[in-house]
Amino acid sequence: MNRNLERAQDNFIEGIGHLSSTLGFSKVMGQLYALLYLSDKPLSLDDMVKRLVISKGSASINIRELEEKGAVKRIWMKGSRRNFYEAETDLAKIIRDRIALSTRWRMDEIRDIIQKSEELIQNVKGDSNNSEERRRIKFYSQRLKEMKRLHKRAHNLLGKLLLFTKTIKF
Amino acid sequence: MNRNLERAQDNFIEGIGHLSSTLGFSKVMGQLYALLYLSDKPLSLDDMVKRLVISKGSASINIRELEEKGAVKRIWMKGSRRNFYEAETDLAKIIRDRIALSTRWRMDEIRDIIQKSEELIQNVKGDSNNSEERRRIKFYSQRLKEMKRLHKRAHNLLGKLLLFTKTIKF
DNA sequence: TAATATGTTTAGAATATTGTAAACACTCTA
């Protein structure tokens, strides 16, 4: 392959790999995606292993995760027993789905923390002995209430934003 | 301190600590913030060290990061030599600023990757020997163009969204 | 100035993550 073209691609692949790692994914995942994104035809696992000089195990695990996230598609090539892969190029969709999913379970996690805390604070309210403690308990309840309010509003806002981004063509 | 109140707080602190770690911050950072968020008065480093049973070094480093991110404020308490801290309770603002900042440099990173790749591909265009390679080079350029377009639109959209969230009261 | 109070830095331990190499399992075909 043209040495300069390869170098140009490497720059892109490395960059996306780095970006991937700062987003909480592995570097290899980003590199695999970038390679497929630049490739004019589907690539097999061994193609990618050779091109990126990584182990097969790592390629196997990372490509599967990309597939689960909907970032790559498995392609059947007539006459070959290999699995081939292609990048899902609707990047906007991938990102949107990812954000929707990750914010959703984060919001749920927060909701659960608040809920559990509310239960626990209810149990305390009875046994307040002195005024100092009553103040603390009251303060805690107050903060929980604030956070609950913020959570609800953020939840609504996120829903609206996601709807909004779906109507937009990137 | 009331044992049950303490247990209730611990639940909250642990939850926020975990959330913090999934967001790319350290667990201790989240725990410190949560503790301050629930406290009805500013706390010193030693207060927090005792309450969370962590090392002073870790507390020192993590509280400083929280301060840099604008999530806690340092408070001067007349008559004490200690530094006291208080949670910044405008959570919406903290989150917004954080998102604005982190997306900004991610967008810049992507822009730089694309730009560098464009330069590199320019150098290749001259020495295309056969049609197979010309096709690949063309394909690569095409993809870069697509990504550039997406980047530009995402950039605009993000700007608008941030503006929008600033006008909203949480 | 000695002793104390306080926060910061650092060296290293503990832990988590992620990649590699090789064994493994499965499928196809000769």
Next chain:
DNA sequence: TAGAGTGTTTACAATATTCTAAACATATTA
């Protein structure tokens, strides 16, 4: 059915992160 081709799993190695403990630096007070 033996053997080759292909992807997956696993045990381990390399690396990065983050905490702790202790040394250190600085400021304050007696």
